[in-house]
Amino acid sequence: MQCPKCHAPMHTYNRNGVQIEQCSGCRGIFLDYGELEALTRLESQWTQAAPPAPPGAPQAYPAAPAWGAPQHGHHGGHHGHHKRGFGHMLFSS
């Protein structure tokens, strides 16, 4: 398939099950019927599953040891929620 704009060849990529064609010349993207909706749907699912990190926060969870708590690597309500009763431990040997 050739790019309708610059006529360079287009390459097919698979993004989360959605086929998209991208032009090797102008980097333009061609979507088949329904593919834009599919992408939008995927995007909203992603947002619901993992709320965006606050600005400045790193994308990935920092590394933890093999014996670390099982919640490592999972998302969900972690920000700003220390375990209750943790305060005193921060101040003791």
Add this chain to the structure above:
Amino acid sequence: MEPARGCIARHQEARSPGTPPGKSYDPGAADDMGGAVSQTAAQLATALRRARRDATAEVTVLADRPDGTVVRCGHIVAKAHPPGTDPAELAVRLGVAAHPRCAGILLPPVDGMAALPDGRQVTLWPYGEPVAPDAPDAAPWAEAGKLLARLHSVPIAELPGPLPAMRGPAKAARAIARLRAAALPDSVATRAVLRAWAGLPGWARGVDRMDRGVDRMDRLDRVGRPDHRDRADRVEGQDRADRLEGREHGDRVDPREGDGVGFGGEDNRLCHGDLHLGQLIRHRATDWRLIDIDDLGLGDPAWDLARPAAWYAAGLLAAEDWERFLGAYRAAGGSAAGEGDPWPRLDVPARALTVQTAALALAKAAAAGRALDEAEEAMVEASVRIAHFMEAAG
């Protein structure tokens, strides 16, 4: 007197739940206090008044525990160090805190040393505002990381000496000894804590490196067995012998020795030895300083990062706080966490501190006849995972 209490009560060390807030000590009202203030605190208050040449000055008790009593009078704080503190070692540590190379890192003492009638060593310090315990979200994690990075880069050769060993591993050993002495009924928790402890390399358990080879065989022989009582007796026996001879575990560490099992001492640095948020105070309006030199000395600088690391690994410390601490440490040139994944360097000391915290929690809860709180439970669970992981890894 009253308005000062709120902030004084939060000072420095007395932080366990149920610890009474700062108490004003008035010698004329000593009887009314009904033994609420220890004899050490009373003697310390008298010594501080004498040092300030004011026999009636108001003195506030900031911490009053067997291992450390702190009283405040105006802008001066007096600390009675734990019984058995070696005066020569304390003098060196005090000299380090006062040294220009540690300016801006460690709080410098304001005066020389003294001793209480019972022989306990006393040091004097400027008062500083502590971290607010009711606002852990506002804790100065970045400042803590930065201060540690600077501490770890202090040129040791320029400091007073002989610099004693950092006492982190010795304190971990003492926590285990306390758990064993509590003689709790056999449980998953205590068994896991003791197994996790037995799986640590000798240096992290404060074991003399001279008998390290023997110790390792001993450990391999015992890993996975529920009862390590004779091992405990040996450690405690060693502890007693060391105290009699006025030294601590690890003092005889040979810095040239290293066998790849863990920290071989090849990169000894000046370490704080007991970092937590109670060890930071605001010296002036904005400048944070590290306090408490009791465990300061030469050792593996990773130990100082390992308590926050252990809290993070146990799921207690938020990832953002952990990253702020570690990021600031690295940005300030701290090298104890290596580059990239910090866990190859932090794993052993973080395991030791996890086990130490769990052991103390079990012993203290049993002594008080209470259940573990949520945070203590998390540290015990981490110890159980360490023990499982250790057995799985052989």
